[in-house]
Amino acid sequence: MTARGFAEAEYRARTARAQRAMAEAGIDALLLTTEADLRYFTGFLTRFWESPTRPWFLVVPVAGDPVAVIPAIGAALMRATWLRDIRSWRAPDYADDGVSLLAEALGELVPRGGAIGVPSGGETHLRMPLNDWRALRARTSARAFRDDGGVMRQLRMVKSEAEIAKIRASCAIAGRAFARVPQIARPGVPLAQVFRDFQRLCLEEGADWVPYLAGGAAPGGYPDVISPATERALAAGDVLMLDTGLVLDGYFCDFDRNFSVGPAAPELLRAHDRLIEATAAAFDLARPGTTAAELFAAMDRRLTGGAGGSDAGRLGHGLGMQLTEPPSLIAADQTVLAPGMVLTLEPGIECAPGRWLVHEEDIVICENGAEWLSDPARHLTELPL
Amino acid sequence: MTARGFAEAEYRARTARAQRAMAEAGIDALLLTTEADLRYFTGFLTRFWESPTRPWFLVVPVAGDPVAVIPAIGAALMRATWLRDIRSWRAPDYADDGVSLLAEALGELVPRGGAIGVPSGGETHLRMPLNDWRALRARTSARAFRDDGGVMRQLRMVKSEAEIAKIRASCAIAGRAFARVPQIARPGVPLAQVFRDFQRLCLEEGADWVPYLAGGAAPGGYPDVISPATERALAAGDVLMLDTGLVLDGYFCDFDRNFSVGPAAPELLRAHDRLIEATAAAFDLARPGTTAAELFAAMDRRLTGGAGGSDAGRLGHGLGMQLTEPPSLIAADQTVLAPGMVLTLEPGIECAPGRWLVHEEDIVICENGAEWLSDPARHLTELPL
Numbered sequence: 001m002t003a004r005g006f007a008e009a010e011y012r013a014r015t016a017r018a019q020r021a022m023a024e025a026g027i028d029a030l031l032l033t034t035e036a037d038l039r040y041f042t043g044f045l046t047r048f049w050e051s052p053t054r055p056w057f058l059v060v061p062v063a064g065d066p067v068a069v070i071p072a073i074g075a076a077l078m079r080a081t082w083l084r085d086i087r088s089w090r091a092p093d094y095a096d097d098g099v100s101l102l103a104e105a106l107g108e109l110v111p112r113g114g115a116i117g118v119p120s121g122g123e124t125h126l127r128m129p130l131n132d133w134r135a136l137r138a139r140t141s142a143r144a145f146r147d148d149g150g151v152m153r154q155l156r157m158v159k160s161e162a163e164i165a166k167i168r169a170s171c172a173i174a175g176r177a178f179a180r181v182p183q184i185a186r187p188g189v190p191l192a193q194v195f196r197d198f199q200r201l202c203l204e205e206g207a208d209w210v211p212y213l214a215g216g217a218a219p220g221g222y223p224d225v226i227s228p229a230t231e232r233a234l235a236a237g238d239v240l241m242l243d244t245g246l247v248l249d250g251y252f253c254d255f256d257r258n259f260s261v262g263p264a265a266p267e268l269l270r271a272h273d274r275l276i277e278a279t280a281a282a283f284d285l286a287r288p289g290t291t292a293a294e295l296f297a298a299m300d301r302r303l304t305g306g307a308g309g310s311d312a313g314r315l316g317h318g319l320g321m322q323l324t325e326p327p328s329l330i331a332a333d334q335t336v337l338a339p340g341m342v343l344t345l346e347p348g349i350e351c352a353p354g355r356w357l358v359h360e361e362d363i364v365i366c367e368n369g370a371e372w373l374s375d376p377a378r379h380l381t382e383l384p385l
Numbered sequence: 386m387t388a389r390g391f392a393e394a395e396y397r398a399r400t401a402r403a404q405r406a407m408a409e410a411g412i413d414a415l416l417l418t419t420e421a422d423l424r425y426f427t428g429f430l431t432r433f434w435e436s437p438t439r440p441w442f443l444v445v446p447v448a449g450d451p452v453a454v455i456p457a458i459g460a461a462l463m464r465a466t467w468l469r470d471i472r473s474w475r476a477p478d479y480a481d482d483g484v485s486l487l488a489e490a491l492g493e494l495v496p497r498g499g500a501i502g503v504p505s506g507g508e509t510h511l512r513m514p515l516n517d518w519r520a521l522r523a524r525t526s527a528r529a530f531r532d533d534g535g536v537m538r539q540l541r542m543v544k545s546e547a548e549i550a551k552i553r554a555s556c557a558i559a560g561r562a563f564a565r566v567p568q569i570a571r572p573g574v575p576l577a578q579v580f581r582d583f584q585r586l587c588l589e590e591g592a593d594w595v596p597y598l599a600g601g602a603a604p605g606g607y608p609d610v611i612s613p614a615t616e617r618a619l620a621a622g623d624v625l626m627l628d629t630g631l632v633l634d635g636y637f638c639d640f641d642r643n644f645s646v647g648p649a650a651p652e653l654l655r656a657h658d659r660l661i662e663a664t665a666a667a668f669d670l671a672r673p674g675t676t677a678a679e680l681f682a683a684m685d686r687r688l689t690g691g692a693g694g695s696d697a698g699r700l701g702h703g704l705g706m707q708l709t710e711p712p713s714l715i716a717a718d719q720t721v722l723a724p725g726m727v728l729t730l731e732p733g734i735e736c737a738p739g740r741w742l743v744h745e746e747d748i749v750i751c752e753n754g755a756e757w758l759s760d761p762a763r764h765l766t767e768l769p770l
Binding site: 128195 | 433458461508509514580597616696715
């Protein structure tokens, strides 16, 4: 495995890129509240975000180093990062849960009349209570909070070589786990058991944790791709799909594999071939200058004859510190691909009413094309009866 | 295992309780956006929330059944719940990501001049983009959005018998996994390997997934309790702590166990004894009528001599559909305990500067006292060298 974390130079480079974009956008500081945004600039990696109790704040000024305003329980771990200005309070504090400390930091770092950018567009949310958000604005009234103008979106969409190496390693772990599925999936095994066992395989193959596993198993296609597993036993004729987002050192993979329990019906094999063809078509097109919409169109042509997609909503997406990130492979996404963008290609096909087959691979955009991060599947894998 | 999910009557009872509280608070509808709040009323259980891309909405009117306004990708799974009024759009939609559909639903369900309650206090957040929140308010200007007045907090703090049964089953799984720690933790094994193996044990013992594992290992106490595992190998004299929040059927446990690698130093044994005593003192006090603050005080007396806690910020918390829920065991929390509340008791002690020992158990408040949900530890477990 590559070394854990990143060199300080990586975080300084991210900060410098952010600051150039902020200067262009007329933003004096970014206010960040979510796990991925904080970790992006600091390397602060902990599963403690699973607890919704405490708010965490990072202020990235247009010049100078970021300032963390965080609960005291996280101060020791934050001190192990490259950050030097760490302000903490004993949380939860019902009278003032970091609001005055944050307002003070913003008062120091942002001039009166200045603009504070808060990620406000698609796929974002503000991870703090609305009441505290209201109180913060009242206490920071001489400064304007506004949309960050897509600064964080643009920044995080393009991954560094070091980030790509981590995603590649994460994909390799999932690939080894998928290769072992015949050890755990047989007729008679409940799907819930397959899900538990598959997560175990991911851990055995080196995953730090497994935040996401979805899938399904049913004859001729699954009814949806987001349901938890049931106790129904696998049966001959089922198609089994497992879609995992496991994490290594804070970076996800996100791809799936389909398996036929016993010999697959010819129409299932044909449907799977079309998914592989759609994936290949998008891969062949993927290079700097191509748009997300063009990748969508290339796949949609092979799936629906160009009808414009399905209720799944998209045919792939960005990937990195989160299971899904911008952009979306939809007709409306005009994001121009650039070297370092990591994407999933995720075509789906409705084999029969309410019976789906979905395939997914992970790729990275390079100077002259794309590279696979997942080892691409070519065939539907048959599990012995 | 108990059956998956809940009977429709459970969801109807939750809705009726919410509606009584809403009527008292003068709220015409609740607008909910987070995983736990949506699942509380619907039973909609999926790991798909790991993707931040799509917003999900539930409107609970003061009379009548809840209405789901959700991305089409989730409609099939939502149709499998008791809800009948499910409105969906193909997300992500950059032009209108459910905002007009939600505004329309609120327009139908809430009279002009009416109040829409949004959870806005501690431990909450609004899971939708700020830009869409602004657009929604503009389109719903004839109605007032306001704090839900703690309706959701009060409601979810008190668990039903069926919920408690699930948390109990989740605790039992973790208990079995903790009992097997001697199989995976020996001198020379890297802590990261112990973490991976412990999650594997949780899955083998029946967990659906393992969203949380924290801990540490160091001589004489660990520096903090939220760091991810390092590659440092366990060594004689270490104290190892594992703290897990695994999930069964959507319900968490949250407790830890401490282990001594080889014989423990006498001062470590004494420190652990004090943690057990603090836990027992809180347990003995825990009954309807006692406050969260009183549980805190009982433990703090034995830990700091009543100095008022530590930087960890609290000595326990609520537990259920989330790893941590209200209330907090802090001096300021005047929540009066009631039958059905599920709590963790989580005393910590600083054995030496920067060296912590933390213990945690799960309990439920009953009519005449409390019951353990975790099988309480009595001693520090010694791992053979």
